[in-house]
Amino acid sequence: MSPPVPKPGILDIAPYTPGKSGAGITGRVFKLSANETPLGPSPKAIAAYKAAADHLEDYPEGTSRVLREAIGRTYGLDPDRIICGAGSDEILNLLAHAYIGPGDEAIHTTHGFLVYPIATMGNGATNVVAAEKNFTADVDAILAAVTPRTKLVWLANPNNPTGTYIPFSEVKRLRTGLPGHVVLVIDAAYADYVSRNDYESGIELVATTDNTVMARTFSKIYGLAALRIGWMYGPANIVDALNRIRGPFNVSAPAMLAAAAALEDIAHHETARAHTEQWRTWLTDEIGKLGLTVTPSVANFILIHFPQDKGRTAEEADTFLTQRGLILRALKNYQLPHALRMTVGSEEANRLVVAALAEFMGRK
Numbered sequence: 049m050s051p052p053v054p055k056p057g058i059l060d061i062a063p064y065t066p067g068k069s070g071a072g073i074t075g076r077v078f079k080l081s082a083n084e085t086p087l088g089p090s091p092k093a094i095a096a097y098k099a100a101a102d103h104l105e106d107y108p109e110g111t112s113r114v115l116r117e118a119i120g121r122t123y124g125l126d127p128d129r130i131i132c133g134a135g136s137d138e139i140l141n142l143l144a145h146a147y148i149g150p151g152d153e154a155i156h157t158t159h160g161f162l163v164y165p166i167a168t169m170g171n172g173a174t175n176v177v178a179a180e181k182n183f184t185a186d187v188d189a190i191l192a193a194v195t196p197r198t199k200l201v202w203l204a205n206p207n208n209p210t211g212t213y214i215p216f217s218e219v220k221r222l223r224t225g226l227p228g229h230v231v232l233v234i235d236a237a238y239a240d241y242v243s244r245n246d247y248e249s250g251i252e253l254v255a256t257t258d259n260t261v262m263a264r265t266f267s268k269i270y271g272l273a274a275l276r277i278g279w280m281y282g283p284a285n286i287v288d289a290l291n292r293i294r295g296p297f298n299v300s301a302p303a304m305l306a307a308a309a310a311l312e313d314i315a316h317h318e319t320a321r322a323h324t325e326q327w328r329t330w331l332t333d334e335i336g337k338l339g340l341t342v343t344p345s346v347a348n349f350i351l352i353h354f355p356q357d358k359g360r361t362a363e364e365a366d367t368f369l370t371q372r373g374l375i376l377r378a379l380k381n382y383q384l385p386h387a388l389r390m391t392v393g394s395e396e397a398n399r400l401v402v403a404a405l406a407e408f409m410g411r412k
């Protein structure tokens with residue numbers, strides 16, 4: 049008798065490896081490897097989460113109505129065109145599940161988020177990689193990668209792990225150049241951090257087309273990564289398809305209530321945004337002064353490039369920082385072996401990283 053064999057494609061997937069958590073290191077640890085906020089969630093979200101503990105015996109309301117309405121109020125969107133998920137990861141997987149299968153192709157860019165190939169291959173479809181230019185999505189390269197088999201395009205804007213973005217005019221040019229039956233997924237997990245007037249998160253394009261969706265998360269600026277809560281705004285036809293295949297109670301009650309409360313705390317959101325902008329600029333400048341290249345970022349993390357000479361490599365820097373309790377993200381599985389990604393942390397963490405990197409670069 050032979051054992052069960054997963055469907056074609058499944059065993060070709062390289063399992064997702066999360067950023068190091070710092071477990072095993074003695075002393076204080078600053079985890080700057082997973083783009084979590086140093087400010088934590090809003091106290092209002094924590095209170096709503098605790099209040100939900102009084103009713104853990106009840107199933108949650110199945111459509112996340114409370115949260116969809118809160119999102120609708122915050123962003124001026126129709127709650128019927130919103131679907132919530134257990135993290136935006138679930139949304140991305142639902143999209144792949146609904147729209148791609150064996151024989152189909154889905155495109156992402158060179159340094160695209162690793163969940164994309166997992167969702168693509170997990171549904172038996174073929175993963176196609178479009179080259180980036182200057183660590184930035186290149187619309188011409190994506191359009192050149194389109195074949196008659198293309199069914200879906202994954203675009204993180206801003207992109208993780210590079211921190212770069214493409215302006216709204218380029219996203220529109222991408223949409224216009226793609227065949228109408230291709231789903232364009234705009235993953236705007238870091239939209240809250242962008243302050244550029246040529247950027248648009250995706251809302252406008254979703255509102256005016258029937259083949260574009262925007263995914264958002266409460267894991268980053270709202271500080272609710274532990275609860276697994278994200279959402280998508282899409283055209284009625286795509287929202288309808290996903291609602292047919294999602295679990296009937298896919299979002300937990302504590303998650304939807306905490307997220308709804310988080311949306312109401314505008315001051316907390318603004319504090320987190322301003323903190324990130326201030327320290328992202330500071331880190332980019334200070335690390336640049338050490339002779340390292342930092343890719344200009346619009347998100348809550350930066351990409352630091354290291355030389356390839358012995359004693360100065362990304363791998364050695366990673367070891368050096370880790371020994372000091374400073375946990376950054378190595379990016380070998382993102383085709384970036386000579387770079388580390390650093391989440392913008394607390395003032396203390398940021399200063400410690402710059403001091404440690406100065407010591408690392410000054411070593412004989």
Ligand SMILES: *Cc1c(COP(=O)(O)O)cnc(C)c1O
Nearest residue numbers: 135136137161208237265267278
């Ligand atoms: C963090 C992140 C997400 C959000 O994932 P969740 O499942 O909502 O925690 C989505 N896309 C990208 C590119 C990310 O970096």
